[in-house]
Amino acid sequence: xxxxxxxxxxxxxxxxxxxxxxxxxxxxxxxxxxxxxxxxxxxxxxxxxxxxxxxxxxxxxxxxxxxxxxxxxxxxxxxxxxxxxxxxxxxxxxxxxxxxxxxxxxxxxxxxxxxxxxxxxxxxxxxxxxxxxxxxxxxxxxxxxxxxxxxxxxxxxxxxxxxxxxxxxxxxxxxxxxxxxxxxxxxxxxxxxxxxxxxxxxxxxxxxxxxxxxxxxxxxxxxxxxxxxxxxxxxxxxxxxxxxxxxxxxxxxxxxxxxxxxxxxxxxxxxxxxxxxxxxxxxxxxxxxxxxxxxxxxxxxxxxxxxxxxxxxxxxxxxxxxxxxxxxxxxxxxxxxxxxxxxxxxxxxxxxxxxxxxxxxxxxxxxxxxxxxxxxxxxxxxxxx
Numbered sequence: 001x002x003x004x005x006x007x008x009x010x011x012x013x014x015x016x017x018x019x020x021x022x023x024x025x026x027x028x029x030x031x032x033x034x035x036x037x038x039x040x041x042x043x044x045x046x047x048x049x050x051x052x053x054x055x056x057x058x059x060x061x062x063x064x065x066x067x068x069x070x071x072x073x074x075x076x077x078x079x080x081x082x083x084x085x086x087x088x089x090x091x092x093x094x095x096x097x098x099x100x101x102x103x104x105x106x107x108x109x110x111x112x113x114x115x116x117x118x119x120x121x122x123x124x125x126x127x128x129x130x131x132x133x134x135x136x137x138x139x140x141x142x143x144x145x146x147x148x149x150x151x152x153x154x155x156x157x158x159x160x161x162x163x164x165x166x167x168x169x170x171x172x173x174x175x176x177x178x179x180x181x182x183x184x185x186x187x188x189x190x191x192x193x194x195x196x197x198x199x200x201x202x203x204x205x206x207x208x209x210x211x212x213x214x215x216x217x218x219x220x221x222x223x224x225x226x227x228x229x230x231x232x233x234x235x236x237x238x239x240x241x242x243x244x245x246x247x248x249x250x251x252x253x254x255x256x257x258x259x260x261x262x263x264x265x266x267x268x269x270x271x272x273x274x275x276x277x278x279x280x281x282x283x284x285x286x287x288x289x290x291x292x293x294x295x296x297x298x299x300x301x302x303x304x305x306x307x308x309x310x311x312x313x314x315x316x317x318x319x320x321x322x323x324x325x326x327x328x329x330x331x332x333x334x335x336x337x338x339x340x341x342x343x344x345x346x347x348x349x350x351x352x353x354x355x356x357x358x359x360x361x362x363x364x365x366x367x368x369x370x371x372x373x374x375x376x377x378x379x380x381x382x383x384x385x
Contacts, residue, residue: 003289003297006363017348017369019305022161022189022326022360025215027278034281035217035274042273050248053240053271060276063283064222067214068206069197073261074224077270081188083235084207084223085113085155087265091225091232092182092204098152099124101143101181103136105354107161110186114155123152134317136160137168144175151181158190162353163328164302164360166321170201177202188212188221193298193325193362195291204229213325213362215286216279220272225262238268286363294363298325301361301370305329308374312381314357328356331381339380348376 009028012018018026027035041047057077065072078084094100100114104127111125118125126149131139136156144151154176156167169185176183182204187196191206192213198206206224210216239245241264243257258264286294306316306327315330316322336352343350350373351358359373 076265155184159323164326
């Protein structure tokens with residue numbers, strides 16, 4: 001079924017075409033209110049009870065599990081993708097001489113931690129070069145078919161962050177299992193916008209952030225671990241991840257045992273009274289919609305933009321090679337930064353990443369947003385030298 005634009009749930013002015021969720025997702029109105037209420041409660045700390053340290057955390061954990069099609073015991077609450085990568089690097093098996101496969105041009109938060117691991121363990125990192133046709137899936141699978149290299153980890157996004165080029169993580173996961181390599185997924189630019197089920201993809205680790213497609217706050221995310229990786233070592237040691245931490249009268253006792261599942265990997269001060277209610281409310285709203293419908297709505301808009309941009313001389317990837325919600329527009333000789341600035345003056349907001357004008361659509365966008373973008377692009381092309 002078609003999803004009607006949910007613009008009424010946000011405070012986006014009618015004269016603003018915000019096609020930039022890949023940069024920052026807007027907070028729904030109800031999430032803003034949840035944040036205001038949370039801060040007001042913190043202003044009266046005598047109202048904060050021991051249960052407030054735990055019940056909202058577990059509710060958020062359950063929501064993340066629903067989003068991922070996974071179990072809540074596998075969810076660790078983390079502040080960022082880089083934190084999730086650090087946890088994965090600390091706990092996935094990696095021997096001297098083994099390697100890690102990444103995409104060229106990957107977002108740095110999914111690069112630096114792996115480089116550090118390879119340096120510590122005398123291993124290697126290989127970047128799969130951008131394929132000319134834009135088919136990242138085939139490029140990664142071909143790379144994994146190289147003989148003589150022992151791959152320990154493949155860490156890829158669900159789509160490339162610069163232009164939305166699709167990566168079939170399920171197909172790559174099959175090859176990883178054949179090789180005995182771990183599959184780590186960076187879901188920052190896709191989770192919340194397109195369907196995903198961990199029980200179908202069978203990844204080892206999935207990291208996510210709330211501030212983009214999950215329409216939540218900055219500095220909050222999550223990392224899900226497959227069952228076999230839930231008994232490892234956290235990268236920080238705090239009181240709340242330990243067994244019995246809900247018994248405040250006994251906190252002076254040091255406990256070796258952890259809370260069950262991946263809770264041992266939770267970040268410190270996981271109960272974040274200001275941000276967690278905001279993220280949880282955004283997830284509650286988003287989970288009311290079928291992910292297939294959310295992706296379908298975005299696809300209708302990005303298909304229209306792709307068609308119109310191609311008519312203006314922009315290069316756009318073939319439909320089967322790009323994600324539903326995020327596309328890149330390229331045009332030889334066009335200054336992308338100047339173009340983005342010109343569009344912003346017309347209250348049409350996009351990003352420039354690499355050589356790509358990055359356009360993204362979510363549930364709050366309308367066909368009018370797409371048409372306004374195309375009109376502004378046409379004007380900019382006419383004015384370009």
